[in-house]
Structure formats: C-alpha cells, structure tokens
Amino acid sequence: MKRGKAFIKEFLAALVVLTGIARATRAWLWRDRVAVLLYHDPDPQTLDRHLSYLRKICELVPLTDVYAPANGRPRAAITLDDGHAGNAALLPIFIKHNVRPTIFLCSRIVGRARSHWWLHPGSLRAGHERLKRMTNAERLAELAANGYYQDADDRPTGLSVEQMEAMREHVDFQAHTRFHPVLTRCSDTECATEIGDSKHEIEALLSHPCEHFAYPNGNYGEREVSLVRAAGFKSARTCDIGWNDQRSDPFRLRTIIVDDTASTTRFAAQLSGVPLFLRYLKDGGSWSGKFPQF
Numbered sequence: 001m002k003r004g005k006a007f008i009k010e011f012l013a014a015l016v017v018l019t020g021i022a023r024a025t026r027a028w029l030w031r032d033r034v035a036v037l038l039y040h041d042p043d044p045q046t047l048d049r050h051l052s053y054l055r056k057i058c059e060l061v062p063l064t065d066v067y068a069p070a071n072g073r074p075r076a077a078i079t080l081d082d083g084h085a086g087n088a089a090l091l092p093i094f095i096k097h098n099v100r101p102t103i104f105l106c107s108r109i110v111g112r113a114r115s116h117w118w119l120h121p122g123s124l125r126a127g128h129e130r131l132k133r134m135t136n137a138e139r140l141a142e143l144a145a146n147g148y149y150q151d152a153d154d155r156p157t158g159l160s161v162e163q164m165e166a167m168r169e170h171v172d173f174q175a176h177t178r179f180h181p182v183l184t185r186c187s188d189t190e191c192a193t194e195i196g197d198s199k200h201e202i203e204a205l206l207s208h209p210c211e212h213f214a215y216p217n218g219n220y221g222e223r224e225v226s227l228v229r230a231a232g233f234k235s236a237r238t239c240d241i242g243w244n245d246q247r248s249d250p251f252r253l254r255t256i257i258v259d260d261t262a263s264t265t266r267f268a269a270q271l272s273g274v275p276l277f278l279r280y281l282k283d284g285g286s287w288s289g290k291f292p293q294f
C-alpha cells in the first residue's frame with residue numbers, strides 16, 4: 001500500500017515536471033521572488049541533490065533577501081524547523097553549496113537533554129493530530145499521562161551546544177518558540193511567553209540577535225502576529241503556500257514545504273506549489289495557518 005502510494009506520488013510529480021507545469025509556475029508564480037523552502041530533518045545526500053538542482057534554476061539566498069530588491073532571477077532561501085540533531089550532519093552540504101540556511105530552534109529543547117514532544121513515544125500513543133487540537137494545558141496533561149514532561153530531561157532530539165557552535169559560522173539560528181506548542185491553542189500568557197522568551201533564550205544561548213520567528217505547525221492568527229511584532233522580531237514565516245518579495249507582509253512570510261525525503265523529480269514538482277495546493281484542497285484546509293506540520 002505504502003509502495004503504491006509512493007509510486008503514485010512519483011508518477012504525478014513526473015507529470016508536473018514533464019508537462020512543463022513546473023517550468024510554467026516558475027515563470028508565472030515564482031518569477032523573481034523568493035521561495036522560502038521549509039525542511040525539517042533531511043539527510044545530507046537528499047539535501048545535496050536538492051541544492052544541486054536548485055542551483056541550476058535559481059539563486060540561493062539568505063532569508064533576509066525577502067527584503068532585498070528583485071534582481072530578475074528566481075531566488076530560494078533554505079529554512080529548517082525545530083533544530084533536529086540530524087541537522088548537524090548537513091554542515092558540509094551547506095558549505096559545499098555556499099548556502100546560509102536559517103534554522104528555527106525550540107529554545108528549551110536544543111542544547112539540553114530534551115525531546116521534541118512529537119518524537120517521544122508517549123505522544124504516538126496519544127495521537128499527534130488529536131493532541132494538536134487540544135488546548136495547550138490539555139495537551140500537556142495528556143502527554144504527562146503518557147510519560148512526557150516538556151521541561152524534564154529525556155532523550156535529546158535537538159542540536160547540542162557543541163553542534164550549534166560548530167555550525168554558527170554557516171547557519172543563521174532563529175526562534176521557533178520554547179517547546180513547540182500549537183500557539184493558537186495556548187492561553188494569552190502561554191503564547192506571549194513562548195514567543196518572547198524564545199527570542200531572549202536564543203540570544204542568550206548564541207550571543208547574537210534573534211530577529212526571525214517561525215510559527216510552530218504553521219498555526220497563527222492576529223494575536224500571534226501582534227505578539228511576534230511586540231516581542232521585537234522583524235519577520236515570521238508561516239506554512240502558507242507562496243513566494244515572497246518586498247511587498248510581502250514580513251510577519252506572514254509564505255513558504256514552500258519540502259518533503260525531507262523527496263526524490264529530485266518530486267522536489268522539482270513541489271517547488272511548483274502544485275502538490276501543496278492539491279493537498280490543501282483535499283484536506284479542505286483553510287489558507288491561513290492550519291497546515292499540518294511540525
């Protein structure tokens with residue numbers, strides 16, 4: 001069943017590429033704007049293939065290039081969410097392709113013996129999607145009942161201090177809350193603390209300004225945007241599909257979500273935005289901040 005599904009995905013991706021849809025969307029939609037790509041925990045070989053492909057069709061730029069004037073070419077910025085320990089193995093690939101990615105860190109998980117909540121076996125028993133729909137207090141109580149406490153030491157799943165030190169010359173580390181709750185399910189106090197404290201904690205951890213934010217799971221509303229702005233961030237990336245330029249709202253930056261394991265053909269199709277668009281339609285999803293991601 002799984003193999004059948006993978007084959008269909010591969011077939012549809014080939015269709016998007018071979019029919020010229022991928023090339024057409026590049027000309028009509030991407031144009032000279034910035035595609036902010038979203039990864040989580042890709043392996044070095046896959047990322048190497050993706051970046052080799054990207055360099056043939058666009059310019060690789062830092063995230064802050066969304067504010068820069070267009071230069072007539074499509075541009076792509078690389079972002080990775082959560083600060084997975086596996087990101088450390090990507091450093092040689094970043095150097096090889098001369099790319100400076102932004103990694104959005106959970107400030108109370110990285111650099112400690114802590115586990116991202118959805119990587120703890122107890123969260124699987126409770127059900128990820130079910131947990132994401134609960135209020136934050138309910139989610140934490142349910143996780144505790146399954147043996148997970150967000151502020152207690154556990155199996156480390158995030159980058160260590162040593163790994164971040166080794167990467168910092170080539171990587172821009174920014175904020176993705178403290179513990180990765182679904183912000184729209186948090187109380188006002190929880191939401192303000194998760195956003196504001198993550199900024200201060202990243203700055204203390206890495207001794208550099210933390211100015212960019214990514215909404216966990218892509219969930220945000222007016223409250224979250226105001227709190228991010230009030231905390232002193234300069235931008236925030238959503239999980240809403242699209243490309244960015246100087247006219248984009250800096251607190252609602254759009255993204256192209258990439259499957260960490262995508263073949264180059266599927267990657268090429270994903271860059272067109274078409275597979276994401278179809279998934280939105282299939283899930284009956286809202287266009288704003290409800291896309292299921294971590």
Ligand SMILES: [Zn+2]
Pocket residue numbers: 081082176180216217293294
């Ligand atoms: Zn995340």
